[in-house]
Amino acid sequence: MKRDDYLPEEAEIIEVIQETGSNLNIKTFHLKLIGDDPVFDFKPGQFLMLTVHGVGEAPFGLASSPSNRDRIVISVKETGKVTAALHELTVGDKVGLRGPYGNSFPVEEHKSQEIIFISGGIGLAPLRSAIDYVLDPDNRGDYGRVQMLQAFRSPEDMLYDYDQPRWEDAENIDIKYTIDKPCEDWEHCVGFPHKLIEDEIDCIIEGAKYYVCGPPIMIKSVINELLEIGIKPKDIITTLEMRMSCGLGKCGKCNIGHRYVCKDGPVFSYQELLDMPEEF
Numbered sequence: 001m002k003r004d005d006y007l008p009e010e011a012e013i014i015e016v017i018q019e020t021g022s023n024l025n026i027k028t029f030h031l032k033l034i035g036d037d038p039v040f041d042f043k044p045g046q047f048l049m050l051t052v053h054g055v056g057e058a059p060f061g062l063a064s065s066p067s068n069r070d071r072i073v074i075s076v077k078e079t080g081k082v083t084a085a086l087h088e089l090t091v092g093d094k095v096g097l098r099g100p101y102g103n104s105f106p107v108e109e110h111k112s113q114e115i116i117f118i119s120g121g122i123g124l125a126p127l128r129s130a131i132d133y134v135l136d137p138d139n140r141g142d143y144g145r146v147q148m149l150q151a152f153r154s155p156e157d158m159l160y161d162y163d164q165p166r167w168e169d170a171e172n173i174d175i176k177y178t179i180d181k182p183c184e185d186w187e188h189c190v191g192f193p194h195k196l197i198e199d200e201i202d203c204i205i206e207g208a209k210y211y212v213c214g215p216p217i218m219i220k221s222v223i224n225e226l227l228e229i230g231i232k233p234k235d236i237i238t239t240l241e242m243r244m245s246c247g248l249g250k251c252g253k254c255n256i257g258h259r260y261v262c263k264d265g266p267v268f269s270y271q272e273l274l275d276m277p278e279e280f
């Protein structure tokens, strides 16, 4: 059934996970559509528009693998009106959903390549969708080695502690974790991710793709470092977050030059960003 692009459908919250124990309040919501067609098809990197009834609507990246079609997963950081109201909701409460919108991570184009995921904080949420897709036993053989560098402010801010053992046990994978400042009992890296790239990642110059998601400052410093070591702009993939309203390329709220982040993005290669006006 073709979904209505404009009309939110009702979904029920079926699970809520408190992700972070620090003042960065992040929760993961598992949702299920309750209309005639409960299957929500999407691609890694796409986003949805979620309505908290009586409060408002906001865009969130899909954090689940498209191979798992029985639930929709988003991870949400409390920042303002809609996100605070969503954080008040619990299992059994209803929200509105429309989408999926936007383009996707080019995981199909990158078959047979090594993929290196570099995340900062909640930037791991959209990457989770691509990570789970690539590591899915049905797809794993299509990709080369996977490396990850996951950065968090502190150990309490680590996301998806329930996924990490599964990811660590996957075939042909190497995962590094880093926090901003040293801390007792922390056995992994310390420091900002861009400072660790050269030592902690086996940086392949040809035939590897770098997926980078996180706060804008982290994205910029990581991309600068990747360019410095010779990675080509076309091999660096990132996502942009802009204020959005329609999500459909109609309202003009999210444009950069002639491109709409909601429709032409939110996933762009760095080469595409270089071809856009400075605003991003």
Ligand SMILES: Cc1cc2nc3c(=O)[nH]c(=O)nc-3n(C[C@H](O)[C@H](O)[C@H](O)COP(=O)(O)OP(=O)(O)OC[C@H]3O[C@@H](n4cnc5c(N)ncnc54)[C@H](O)[C@@H]3O)c2cc1C
Pocket (backbone or CB within 6 Å): 047, 056, 057, 058, 059, 060, 061, 062, 074, 075, 076, 077, 078, 079, 080, 081, 082, 083, 084, 122, 125, 126, 240, 241, 242, 243, 244, 266
């Ligand atoms: C494609 C896309 C995917 C996203 N995915 C996620 C996700 O997976 N998880 C998540 O937690 N958030 C995600 N966001 C950001 C999320 O949409 C905003 O945090 C949310 O809209 C804030 O709504 P609010 O009503 O709670 O905040 P408001 O009350 O509207 O604003 C609170 C503060 O957040 C800032 N803000 C609001 N919207 C944005 C935005 N789009 N980008 C940057 N700053 C903003 C405001 O300037 C203000 O400082 C995504 C945004 C986009 C465009």
Ligand code: FES
Pocket (backbone or CB within 6 Å): 243, 244, 245, 246, 247, 248, 249, 250, 251, 252, 253, 254, 255, 260, 261, 262, 263
């Ligand atoms: S949000 Fe309306 S054009 Fe992008």
